[in-house]
Amino acid sequence: MIAGTRGSRLALVQTNHVIEMLSEVCKDKIEKKIIKTKGDRIRDSQLYSMDSRGLFTRELDMAVLNEEVDLAVHSLKDVPSDLDPDLAIAAVPPRESPAEVLVSRLDWEDLPPGSKLGTSSLRREAFCNHHQKNFKMEPLRGNIDTRIRKVMDGEVHATIMAEAGLKRLGLEEHIKRRFPLEYFTPAAGQGALAVITRADSELISSIGRITHHPSLQEVTAEKTLLRELGAGCQCPLGVIGRATGNQLTLYAVLLTREGEMLRKVTIRGPLAEAEDIGKKAAKEMEDYI
Ligand SMILES: NCc1[nH]cc(CCC(=O)O)c1CC(=O)O
Incomplete structure (x- = not known):
């Protein structure tokens, strides 16, 4: 093989x-x-x-x-x-953890307006705007080590990354803060x-x-929502499914790039009906795109 x-x-x-x-x-x-x-x-x-x-x-x-x-x-x-x-x-x-983390010398509350946030993700930009950070967005590419180095060298003041990537690379020491999933909602499938x-x-x-079946069902619900919203969905979308016992809770937030909240939904249902849960969430969101 x-x-x-x-x-x-x-x-x-x-x-x-x-x-x-x-x-x-x-x-x-x-x-x-x-x-x-x-x-x-x-x-x-x-x-x-x-x-x-x-x-x-x-x-x-x-x-x-x-x-x-x-x-x-x-x-x-x-x-x-x-x-x-x-x-x-x-x-x-x-x-792995689906959470978003802050990589920065300064903590989230201490980053002043106008700080340079390195990101090439529309969703991350939108969530920062939603929390009224007034950051200056700078494109940031390259692999994870490169992005961290650019923060440490002061090329940008901070960046937002997937905790999963940092953990897998043994770079947890660079995590300044882990965001709650509702505060900074990840991309569909993150960490899996x-x-x-x-x-x-x-x-x-x-x-x-x-x-791992609970993981599979979580990401199935998330990816189904994304697929159902389809090409018409150019808006930043955060979505997270969480399995607890035989239940699945799907939480999704649709923002504008400027950080305005268009729609927020929470759908709960049996874990085995992950796809249906994703479709229900899409139905409740599609008119707000
Ligand atoms: N978009 C790039 C990408 N694809 C997967 C990960 C990290 C690992 C994961 O989410 O599973 C990253 C980097 C990041 O977003 O910080």
Whole structure:
């Protein structure tokens, strides 16, 4: 079996983690193959909403489709909600923290208006505006280590990142503060991984054994909401599903880029009906786009 991966430190850590989990359920030896993607090469442009178009994932997916590799490990939030029908999410392992964190020398309350916030995410920009921070937004690209370095070097005063990425890289020391999920709501799928195979792969059932079902249901509800809102949704959307026992609570916030709240919904239901919960949330939000 060959696992395709991007070459970034985060991608390699994530792939190694999945290979380790898979080695406990499959007997095949798994090798790694590094694939360069467009998202790794374009370092200057803004990234707004490009995640949904598979900037980081397409070339790796192509390598899966043309049988160059058998599987690929992606951050689930980078996987387009309308995945190529010839591909399948074979597994969703236990989710890491979905939370957003502040990386900064100064704490959140101490960052004055006009501080430079490095981000290429419309959602993060919108949440800062929603909390009336009056930051000056600066595009910030590059891998996680690079972004942290730019904060430490003073190129920008602060940035907002996924806690999951920092934890996986052992960079928790740079976390100034973790935001509550309702205060700074993450992107669909944040903190989760997806193992992608060809839709007709014989490996699907064995790979599927590393799936953590509550994590799968959480991200299913989140990604369903995103998919249902569809291309018409250019607005920043924060969404988080949380499983507790047999229940799933889906919370979603739609903002304008300027931080105005368009709509906020909470839908609760049985964990097994994650897709329905996502669809219900979409129904309640779609008129506000
Ligand atoms: N958009 C890039 C991206 N894709 C996945 C992660 C972090 C890990 C995760 O969310 O699972 C990041 C970096 C970030 O947003 O800070």
